[in-house]
Amino acid sequence: MPGEALLDVRHLCKRFGGLVATDDVSLAVRRGEVHALIGPNGAGKTTLIGQLSGALRADQGQVLFDGRDISRTSAHQRVHAGLARSYQITSIFKNLSVLDNLALAVQARSGSSLSFWRPLKAERALFEAAAAVLAQIGLQARGDSLAGNLAHGEQRQLEVGLALATEPKLLLLDEPMAGMGPEESERMIALVLGLKAQRAGSDNPLTVLLVEHDMDAVFRLADRISVLVQGRLIATDAPASIKRNAEVRKAYLGDELDDAHGEAHGEAHSSHGAPA
Amino acid sequence: MTLFSAAHHRWLAMLALLGLVVFPLAMQALDQSFYIGFACRIMIYAIAASSLNLILGNGGMVSFGHAAFLGAGAYVVGIMMEEGIVSAWISWPVAVLASGLFALLIGALSLRTRGVYFIMITLAFAQMMYYLFISLKAYGGEDGLSLPGRSSLELGSLSLNLKDEFTWYYLVLLLMVLVLYALHRLMQARFGRVIEAIRENEARMEAIGFATYRYKLVCFVIAGALCGLAGALLANQNSFVSPKLIEWTQSGTLMVMVILGGVGYHYGGAIGALVMLVLEEVISSYTIYWQLPVGLILLAIVLWAPTGICGAFSRRAQHGKGH
Amino acid sequence: MSWILILEQSLNGLQFGLMLFLLAAGLTLVFGIMDMINLAHGSLYMVGAYLMATLTQASGSYWIGLPLAVLATAAVGMLLEVSILRRLYQRDHMTQVLATFALILISNELVRIIWGAQPVMLNTPDALSGPVDLLPGLSYSAYRLLIIGVGLVVAVLLYFLVTRTRTGMLVRAGASNREMATAMGVDIKRLFTLVFGFGAALCAVAGAMLGPILAVQVGMGENILILAFVVIVIGGIGSIRGALVGSMLVGVVDTIGRAFLPHLFREFLPPAMASNLGPAVASILIYVLMAGVLFWKPQGLFPARG
Numbered sequence: 001m002p003g004e005a006l007l008d009v010r011h012l013c014k015r016f017g018g019l020v021a022t023d024d025v026s027l028a029v030r031r032g033e034v035h036a037l038i039g040p041n042g043a044g045k046t047t048l049i050g051q052l053s054g055a056l057r058a059d060q061g062q063v064l065f066d067g068r069d070i071s072r073t074s075a076h077q078r079v080h081a082g083l084a085r086s087y088q089i090t091s092i093f094k095n096l097s098v099l100d101n102l103a104l105a106v107q108a109r110s111g112s113s114l115s116f117w118r119p120l121k122a123e124r125a126l127f128e129a130a131a132a133v134l135a136q137i138g139l140q141a142r143g144d145s146l147a148g149n150l151a152h153g154e155q156r157q158l159e160v161g162l163a164l165a166t167e168p169k170l171l172l173l174d175e176p177m178a179g180m181g182p183e184e185s186e187r188m189i190a191l192v193l194g195l196k197a198q199r200a201g202s203d204n205p206l207t208v209l210l211v212e213h214d215m216d217a218v219f220r221l222a223d224r225i226s227v228l229v230q231g232r233l234i235a236t237d238a239p240a241s242i243k244r245n246a247e248v249r250k251a252y253l254g255d256e257l258d259d260a261h262g263e264a265h266g267e268a269h270s271s272h273g274a275p276a
Numbered sequence: 277m278t279l280f281s282a283a284h285h286r287w288l289a290m291l292a293l294l295g296l297v298v299f300p301l302a303m304q305a306l307d308q309s310f311y312i313g314f315a316c317r318i319m320i321y322a323i324a325a326s327s328l329n330l331i332l333g334n335g336g337m338v339s340f341g342h343a344a345f346l347g348a349g350a351y352v353v354g355i356m357m358e359e360g361i362v363s364a365w366i367s368w369p370v371a372v373l374a375s376g377l378f379a380l381l382i383g384a385l386s387l388r389t390r391g392v393y394f395i396m397i398t399l400a401f402a403q404m405m406y407y408l409f410i411s412l413k414a415y416g417g418e419d420g421l422s423l424p425g426r427s428s429l430e431l432g433s434l435s436l437n438l439k440d441e442f443t444w445y446y447l448v449l450l451l452m453v454l455v456l457y458a459l460h461r462l463m464q465a466r467f468g469r470v471i472e473a474i475r476e477n478e479a480r481m482e483a484i485g486f487a488t489y490r491y492k493l494v495c496f497v498i499a500g501a502l503c504g505l506a507g508a509l510l511a512n513q514n515s516f517v518s519p520k521l522i523e524w525t526q527s528g529t530l531m532v533m534v535i536l537g538g539v540g541y542h543y544g545g546a547i548g549a550l551v552m553l554v555l556e557e558v559i560s561s562y563t564i565y566w567q568l569p570v571g572l573i574l575l576a577i578v579l580w581a582p583t584g585i586c587g588a589f590s591r592r593a594q595h596g597k598g599h
Numbered sequence: 600m601s602w603i604l605i606l607e608q609s610l611n612g613l614q615f616g617l618m619l620f621l622l623a624a625g626l627t628l629v630f631g632i633m634d635m636i637n638l639a640h641g642s643l644y645m646v647g648a649y650l651m652a653t654l655t656q657a658s659g660s661y662w663i664g665l666p667l668a669v670l671a672t673a674a675v676g677m678l679l680e681v682s683i684l685r686r687l688y689q690r691d692h693m694t695q696v697l698a699t700f701a702l703i704l705i706s707n708e709l710v711r712i713i714w715g716a717q718p719v720m721l722n723t724p725d726a727l728s729g730p731v732d733l734l735p736g737l738s739y740s741a742y743r744l745l746i747i748g749v750g751l752v753v754a755v756l757l758y759f760l761v762t763r764t765r766t767g768m769l770v771r772a773g774a775s776n777r778e779m780a781t782a783m784g785v786d787i788k789r790l791f792t793l794v795f796g797f798g799a800a801l802c803a804v805a806g807a808m809l810g811p812i813l814a815v816q817v818g819m820g821e822n823i824l825i826l827a828f829v830v831i832v833i834g835g836i837g838s839i840r841g842a843l844v845g846s847m848l849v850g851v852v853d854t855i856g857r858a859f860l861p862h863l864f865r866e867f868l869p870p871a872m873a874s875n876l877g878p879a880v881a882s883i884l885i886y887v888l889m890a891g892v893l894f895w896k897p898q899g900l901f902p903a904r905g
Binding site for chain 1: 462464466467469470479480481485487488494
């Protein structure tokens with residue numbers, strides 16, 4: 001059912017030594033929505049993504065996904081449950097071709113990989129599924145290139161494609177626009193909108209939790225926005241309300257909005273997520 | 277960018293195989309039968325080094341205790357022979373299974389750690405095995421165990437005489453070729469892709485849904501089992517097993533073979549074994565202090581030619597720090 | 600078994616543990632600060648013992664030989680660092696293992712060429728060759744007591760050096776965060792060479808002290824090196840405190856295990872089995888200890904880093 005919570009985070013806490021990275025965060029992401037998570041640098045966004053994806057263990061609290069408690073499951077089990085992440089710092093297989101990258105992600109969800117004899121090359125189904133994702137992310141022309149040889153923007157597209165190839169119900173995108181120029185950002189926005197439109201109305205709509213600093217992108221993509229400051233969630237609302245929210249403006253958004261409309265746009269980008 | 281294409285590789289491999297097939301005939305004709313046994317030793321070490329190359333080169337798991345499995349395989353054959361079980365059909369598979377089982381136990385614990393800790397814990401487990409066999413007085417203890425002969429091998433009604441140098445040579449050759457071919461298939465299959473990708477980026481492999489620990493463990497077990505086969509052959513080759521097989525320098529030597537030949541290259545282990553043992557043989561015929569030049573050569577290779585012999589002939593993306 | 604025996608074995612364990620600590624301290628610092636596995640650390644211990652034997656014989660006095668041997672070994676260590684090891688800091692661990700493995704082959708062979716293949720004699724100083732009565736019924740080797748004394752003094756000195764001096768702070772900073780040390784504008788190159796020489800000196804002290812008890816021979820460094828590795832893995836790589844605790848654990852567990860496990864087994868098992876199993880279990884006890892520690896704490900008891 002669209003509208004109900006696909007991801008339900010309850011009272012999540014994470015400390016690193018004396019530092020509180022996640023402070024009693026409760027958050028619901030509805031099925032079919034693009035939910036943006038914004039906040040200043042060091043607010044704990046990536047840490048939260050890590051806990052949702054299973055790379056980090058939460059100290060306290062629960063993560064419910066699709067009605068199941070997944071708080072204690074490992075990262076790969078969460079992927080199989082339908083929860084996939086992309087990384088802020090590009091994390092692709094640079095020594096493999098673009099198509100092989102995607103085929104690897106397809107391989108993870110299709111049958112056992114304890115196959116020791118049959119050549120991978122003969123597994124047509126893998127590469128057909130990978131080619132479909134390749135088309136989705138708009139890299140058809142680069143399928144045979146080594147992933148390490150792609151331009152930065154293309155690597156970011158592949159980064160999202162790797163998560164996409166696992167066929168997730170929920171896509172956790174950690175700053176997909178990191179280090180991108182305006183043109184590349186535009187392509188990424190189109191990609192996310194296209195994915196959403198493609199599965200809209202089906203009983204398996206795409207749900208996205210988007211961490212992003214590019215406010216222009218956030219307000220064009222998000223159905224709802226949550227604001228994280230110093231590990232605490234201070235607001236969750238529709239974009240228009242978030243823009244007006246006094247607390248949010250004071251804590252964070254004021255500067256960013258001014259930046260987004262001022263000349264410093266490009267600078268705001270370069271301050272986070274240099275090309276890896 | 278490779279100097280040799282895949283087709284070239286196949287031709288070279290075929291040529292090498294042909295050479296290996298006629299080698300004992302040539303040696304006999306030249307009245308140099310000593311070298312037949314020497315070649316057997318090289319081929320056995322080629323299996324062992326290739327098995328290490330699977331975890332170390334392909335999987336990026338720097339195991340410093342691989343000799344444990346060589347010793348386990350050898351001791352299984354030795355102990356069974358001492359107890360009257362000489363059939364290769366029984367003792368060799370048991371050797372492979374036992375080594376695989378040891379690898380399962382050692383790997384299950386070691387793979388929980390990473391980096392330096394992994395190197396050290398694998399070394400420690402091999403040391404454990406070493407001292408265990410030293411204190412095993414019933415089977416020779418520190419002095420080792422002399423075997424009455426080689427295993428017996430029946431094929432239907434035919435009984436192969438493994439004491440015959442020719443029969444033994446061709447059996448070892450067959451097994452080495454089978455192992456190398458199986459490893460080649462494995463690396464081309466789904467499993468090989470997973471193993472190499474884990475080496476490159478383990479966190480991402482978890483994040484796209486692979487249970488990386490399990491795959492690494494399976495890889496470790498396969499390598500251990502194959503090295504157990506090499507151990508079983510070595511026990512037969514030497515008609516002798518001793519804790520020396522498990523000494524940590526043996527693990528080091530296997531690692532040296534892999535890096536000499538080429539880390540992660542399919543023939544890296546085999547070529548490394550060949551070069552290392554020939555080097556030892558040649559230098560030790562000139563000086564009793566053969567370890568000095570071997571050490572200097574190794575040091576030079578590590579410092580200035582880290583991709584090994586295979587790497588010198590084909591250029592491809594190299595692995596940097598952090599694996 | 601009597602209390603006297605237990606006390607005596609505990610002293611032996613303490614003595615062994617302290618000597619292990621001398622090796623482990625240098626190893627863990629090099630490990631922690633330079634992220635480098637140095638298998639050749641054991642070779643420095645061997646070289647220290649050989650130099651001690653030669654210099655003692657040449658000078659005719661143990662007490663003149665000792666400082667000379669320590670200084671000479673430190674010089675050898677620094678030379679090694681400047682000429683070869685320095686090139687390995689940025690390389691991966693496997694390369695470091697192999698390069699320093701090569702150094703072991705080279706140094707073993709060089710020692711064999713210089714001093715010959717036979718073990719070299721190194722005697723205890725005459726004044727300390729006899730036993731001392733510690734308690735009624737417990738007489739203990741005076742020389743072993745000296746080892747314990749020297750070990751304790753060096754351990755305390757090391758503690759002050761690392762925790763109370765500027766150089767020590769830098770070393771600790773480097774061990775837990777290399778970037779920070781670099782950012783502090785430290786001459787890292789010189790610091791590394793210094794730390795290395797210092798580690799080599801500690802090796803030489805251990806080699807010189809243990810020389811008269813164990814045999815001074817080629818390969819003597821390797822077994823103790825592996826024990827030192829076990830120590831720092833148990834203690835947590837890069838942590839001096841971990842090295843101390845680990846050394847004591849390994850020293851005492853190993854010594855006590857070897858002394859008493861066979862007796863213990865004889866109480867429960869048939870004699871034939873006990874005499875086989877006792878020494879076997881005793882010899883692997885520390886590895887079991889290490890596996891146990893790593894199972895529950897994969898980063899060792901006192902993780903120095905993240």
